[in-house]
Amino acid sequence: MLVINCPYCGERDQSEFSNGGEAHVARPENPETLNDKKWSEYVFIRLNPKGIFKERWVHTHGCRKWFNAVRNTSTDEILKTYKINEKPPSVAEFDTTIKTPSGEPDLGSGNFTVKK
Amino acid sequence: MTASNNNKNSCVTDSNKVSFTFDGKKYFGFDGDTIASALLRNNIKIIGRSFKYHRPRGIYTCGIEEPNALVQVLSESNEPNTRATVKKIYSGINVLSQNRWPSLKNDFGYVNNLLSPLFSAGFYYKTFMGPKGFWKNIYEPLIRRTAGLGKPPKEFRSKSIHNHHNVDIVIVGAGLAGLLAASKFIDSEYDVILLEQDNMLGGSLNSSQKIKTIENLETREWLKKIENLIKKSKNIKIFKNTLATSYNQTNHIIALEDNSVGKPLASHKPELILHKIRTKHTILSNGHIERLISFRNNDLPGVMLAGSFEKYIFRYGVIPETEPIIFTNNSSTFSLLKSLIDLGCKPKAYIDVRDESLIDKKTKNILETNKIPFYFSSEVEGCDGSQMLETISIRNKEMQIKKIKGSMLCISGGINPDVHLFTQSKGLIKWDEKYLTFRPETAFQNTITIGSANGNFNFNKIIEEINEKLSLFKLKELKIDLESDCPEDLNIVELWETISEKKSFWSKSFIDIQNDVTTKDLRQAVTEGFDRIEHLKRFTTNSMGTDQGKISSINSLGIVSKILKKNISEVGTTIYRPPYAPLSFSAIAGRSTYEFYDPTRKTSIHSWHVKNRAIFEDVGQWKRPWYFKKNNKENMYEAVQRESKELRNAAGILDGSTLGKIEIKGKDALEFVNLIYTNAFTKMKPMTARYALMLGEDGMIKDDGIVCKINDQHFIVTTTTGGAAKVLSDMEEYAQTEWPHLNVYLNSITEQFSTFNISGPKSRAIMRKVFSNIDFSNEKFPFMSFKKVNYLDTQVRILRASFTGELGYEVYISPKYGLELWEKFFRYGENLGLIPYGTETMHLLRAEKGYIVVGQDTDGTVTPLDLNLNWMIGKNKKDFIGKRSLSRSDTSRKGRKQLVGILAVDKSKIIEEGQHVVEKSSIPAKIKFPIKYLGHITSSYHSPTLNYYVAMAMIEGGNELIGKKFYVTQNKSLENINVEIVKPIFLDPENKRLLS
Numbered sequence A: 001m002l003v004i005n006c007p008y009c010g011e012r013d014q015s016e017f018s019n020g021g022e023a024h025v026a027r028p029e030n031p032e033t034l035n036d037k038k039w040s041e042y043v044f045i046r047l048n049p050k051g052i053f054k055e056r057w058v059h060t061h062g063c064r065k066w067f068n069a070v071r072n073t074s075t076d077e078i079l080k081t082y083k084i085n086e087k088p089p090s091v092a093e094f095d096t097t098i099k100t101p102s103g104e105p106d107l108g109s110g111n112f113t114v115k116k
Numbered sequence B: 001m002t003a004s005n006n007n008k009n010s011c012v013t014d015s016n017k018v019s020f021t022f023d024g025k026k027y028f029g030f031d032g033d034t035i036a037s038a039l040l041r042n043n044i045k046i047i048g049r050s051f052k053y054h055r056p057r058g059i060y061t062c063g064i065e066e067p068n069a070l071v072q073v074l075s076e077s078n079e080p081n082t083r084a085t086v087k088k089i090y091s092g093i094n095v096l097s098q099n100r101w102p103s104l105k106n107d108f109g110y111v112n113n114l115l116s117p118l119f120s121a122g123f124y125y126k127t128f129m130g131p132k133g134f135w136k137n138i139y140e141p142l143i144r145r146t147a148g149l150g151k152p153p154k155e156f157r158s159k160s161i162h163n164h165h166n167v168d169i170v171i172v173g174a175g176l177a178g179l180l181a182a183s184k185f186i187d188s189e190y191d192v193i194l195l196e197q198d199n200m201l202g203g204s205l206n207s208s209q210k211i212k213t214i215e216n217l218e219t220r221e222w223l224k225k226i227e228n229l230i231k232k233s234k235n236i237k238i239f240k241n242t243l244a245t246s247y248n249q250t251n252h253i254i255a256l257e258d259n260s261v262g263k264p265l266a267s268h269k270p271e272l273i274l275h276k277i278r279t280k281h282t283i284l285s286n287g288h289i290e291r292l293i294s295f296r297n298n299d300l301p302g303v304m305l306a307g308s309f310e311k312y313i314f315r316y317g318v319i320p321e322t323e324p325i326i327f328t329n330n331s332s333t334f335s336l337l338k339s340l341i342d343l344g345c346k347p348k349a350y351i352d353v354r355d356e357s358l359i360d361k362k363t364k365n366i367l368e369t370n371k372i373p374f375y376f377s378s379e380v381e382g383c384d385g386s387q388m389l390e391t392i393s394i395r396n397k398e399m400q401i402k403k404i405k406g407s408m409l410c411i412s413g414g415i416n417p418d419v420h421l422f423t424q425s426k427g428l429i430k431w432d433e434k435y436l437t438f439r440p441e442t443a444f445q446n447t448i449t450i451g452s453a454n455g456n457f458n459f460n461k462i463i464e465e466i467n468e469k470l471s472l473f474k475l476k477e478l479k480i481d482l483e484s485d486c487p488e489d490l491n492i493v494e495l496w497e498t499i500s501e502k503k504s505f506w507s508k509s510f511i512d513i514q515n516d517v518t519t520k521d522l523r524q525a526v527t528e529g530f531d532r533i534e535h536l537k538r539f540t541t542n543s544m545g546t547d548q549g550k551i552s553s554i555n556s557l558g559i560v561s562k563i564l565k566k567n568i569s570e571v572g573t574t575i576y577r578p579p580y581a582p583l584s585f586s587a588i589a590g591r592s593t594y595e596f597y598d599p600t601r602k603t604s605i606h607s608w609h610v611k612n613r614a615i616f617e618d619v620g621q622w623k624r625p626w627y628f629k630k631n632n633k634e635n636m637y638e639a640v641q642r643e644s645k646e647l648r649n650a651a652g653i654l655d656g657s658t659l660g661k662i663e664i665k666g667k668d669a670l671e672f673v674n675l676i677y678t679n680a681f682t683k684m685k686p687m688t689a690r691y692a693l694m695l696g697e698d699g700m701i702k703d704d705g706i707v708c709k710i711n712d713q714h715f716i717v718t719t720t721t722g723g724a725a726k727v728l729s730d731m732e733e734y735a736q737t738e739w740p741h742l743n744v745y746l747n748s749i750t751e752q753f754s755t756f757n758i759s760g761p762k763s764r765a766i767m768r769k770v771f772s773n774i775d776f777s778n779e780k781f782p783f784m785s786f787k788k789v790n791y792l793d794t795q796v797r798i799l800r801a802s803f804t805g806e807l808g809y810e811v812y813i814s815p816k817y818g819l820e821l822w823e824k825f826f827r828y829g830e831n832l833g834l835i836p837y838g839t840e841t842m843h844l845l846r847a848e849k850g851y852i853v854v855g856q857d858t859d860g861t862v863t864p865l866d867l868n869l870n871w872m873i874g875k876n877k878k879d880f881i882g883k884r885s886l887s888r889s890d891t892s893r894k895g896r897k898q899l900v901g902i903l904a905v906d907k908s909k910i911i912e913e914g915q916h917v918v919e920k921s922s923i924p925a926k927i928k929f930p931i932k933y934l935g936h937i938t939s940s941y942h943s944p945t946l947n948y949y950v951a952m953a954m955i956e957g958g959n960e961l962i963g964k965k966f967y968v969t970q971n972k973s974l975e976n977i978n979v980e981i982v983k984p985i986f987l988d989p990e991n992k993r994l995l996s
């Protein structure tokens, strides 16, 4: 269970929040002008990286505000949270954080607990 | 050759006798005994039957790691799989052995032992494959009867509460290392929680004589002193009987406190407390676990881990056997040897696989002085005995086999730091070539490991280790003298398994004793290609029992690494997952049980429904009247037919309070509603309403409802009962994330209104009586308009709308006045034929009109175009959610499934919901080729007004098939029903009734 820092309420238990998938995927302003491929990319395609990921969360059982978070999907560490109207941080900001737990490779399975 | 009591220096004394029952027979133990120690005191060595082969099994360990001694506690709601080595007895506890039938001694399933070739690695996957039907009728019942562990309790009862803590430090384990660490925090600025699974502090200090004195005090005296000091310190909380089971992200620790240790359950107190602890730092001082050695019949009752044997002597005051035999590959058994001599017991033999040069002087000295027969460079080849250990075969240096008699064998295959919690926290472990075990290497979270949990087995170094590892805190240096006469080095040599001489079905060398996995199974699995440790585990079920292979999983890595000719660190371990030890579902549930987990929501009219014989339907958490029984004899079909008919003849009233209601306000409310729903709302007049659809961005229908426009800045919308919460969330999401520039406020008002739907030809007459000052004429109160009306000292909103196809009104009133108004309707309406009706009648009536129900006629793959609801799409609107998707190549293609009506050619036929629409008149008895399937029936009801079945279906290219004949399959026949595809409207297509 994570602790998530709601930019409006402060640190709360994960059980109060819901995840909303990849952040900064803006709804196109003029959908009618897009071809099928471009529109489908907006509707269906989302990133799912191992590592640093900017994603949306909502404080469902709290202030009900949507906000953004930077999470390392490999370590599950939430590195930063910020309001939706705030500028997203650059990835370089998190260069010094731990990339993977337990000596895992940057890509692939998480089944590594033994140091070789 | 019997057990004896240690009255000299144990934690359990004979002052208080306690009577208990095991398998129907009464015994006595002492206050503080576990079930296991009490049974050993009574010379009971067989305690259960094994999982697959039903071999007799005894007590193998003295703690949480126990693989065998699991019992059913009859006196505690039949609690199964209770560890006899942990559960403390009290007067009157009634315990039953598990997995045997008809009795422990004469067990029928022992025949499985003879059939053992059937039960080798992967037996579940291979043996029980065919023929067809055998699994369900023969294998599964057989396996259920003979395999498995205890029986589940008959009743579920909540017996736990959850506590939350936020602290600076959690210390897991109050053994020597944990207590020394805790003592550093005494009167410091840190908030500390100290967790101990036993009901006393001390850990190995209680279970051995390895340490003689601490600070010049006898160890038990020192324990008393240190416990008092810690207790007095206001910043440290001690939880005894509390087991840390999970170490999650963000230093979140779950620990389970057993609140009823050594006493019967109190009905008025929680039996278990689940502590959820957030901490800044965790100190793991949770010790170590001894491991076994695999040899022929190493599962016989009488074989026990050496450290556990020693623990029984000092922790529980029972010497399980006064003349045991010891078999080891390391120096940790020295203290057992010495303790036995100190207590006047003489081991029958000492077998050590190590070369004489590796065996410490102290051990050799004791053996020689006391003339104990010893065998160096030797090993136990195997054991024999019927039911229990009788003879032990020793393979000596010269590879000769020598047999000796004995009833207990104490084995030690080495010591593992208990890295379970450490790896749960995502820490990295490393293979230690010196101690032949995995040790914590790098912590991922703020985790500090100390003592034997860190792989430090040398007592003389512990003070230094703790001072160094806790140096990041502002604490005093520990300066404490310890006196120990244990050998400083473990001097362990590798020994996972000895070679068996005898080959027979009875002779098995076990690796996982609980799951009956043998070393042969491991070899077979590798031969069959399961050479990855995670695969091997699943295929053999090795270390998948309730003990998770605590005493054997490292051994299996050792054996597999030998087979694969790899290093153990290359083989790797399987992932350790929470919980550390099984915990009752009740502990996880806490107070969230029954209605506290899933509350029931009732409308303000509920009591009236109950009085009037309503049968309820669960819609989400709501209780909705499904239908009303006229009398006790009337069944559901009859009631629904009657309600439908009477409503179309006169009038009916439905409690629609559960429908979701959302208020939308703000300067930009109109624009917002235009973007959310498909319909166009700009030209809509104030105080009118519209049936509206809500889509996802993929163009599929998500919800429907009625949008009421009070003015351009104020709307009230209804949602389906089940969709209410989701629709509000979605609206909020768009308002905040996509259109933050729009000024809108959203509010759920579902529970602020009771809602009634009055419908039927007499509804206008009834409304006139109830609201006598309102003009209900068509001119003044047209279809899809609404009014705000004063009523008593409140206001009522009346909307002219209908879901039945009849003239109808919806009334919204504060729930406070709901029941009063509902009863008023009946006072005025009963002689006009007003009846209450439920959701099933509502569904029937709307189907006659071809109105859809979202979630029944649609399933998340249906667009408005598929339902011919093109008229509901505001084509001139620039944008709304899902609009662009309606012109995607897939959503606009021909041949998509479309909504049609279905009527049987022979009108007496019954069309069932969910059946397929096909081209052929019958289904072949044996299907050789796929049958072309056009679609399926989404709704079907017997219409009492028309006196035949009316059905709707989603069919490929349905619009082009109107007038064509097809077939509908049946549940219990291969003959299909001939049907005609019609427009999905069966009654009053001109809407005369609706607009009357």
Ligand SMILES: [Zn+2]
Binding pocket: A006, A007, A008, A009, A010, A059, A062, A063, A064, A065
């Ligand atoms: Zn918040």
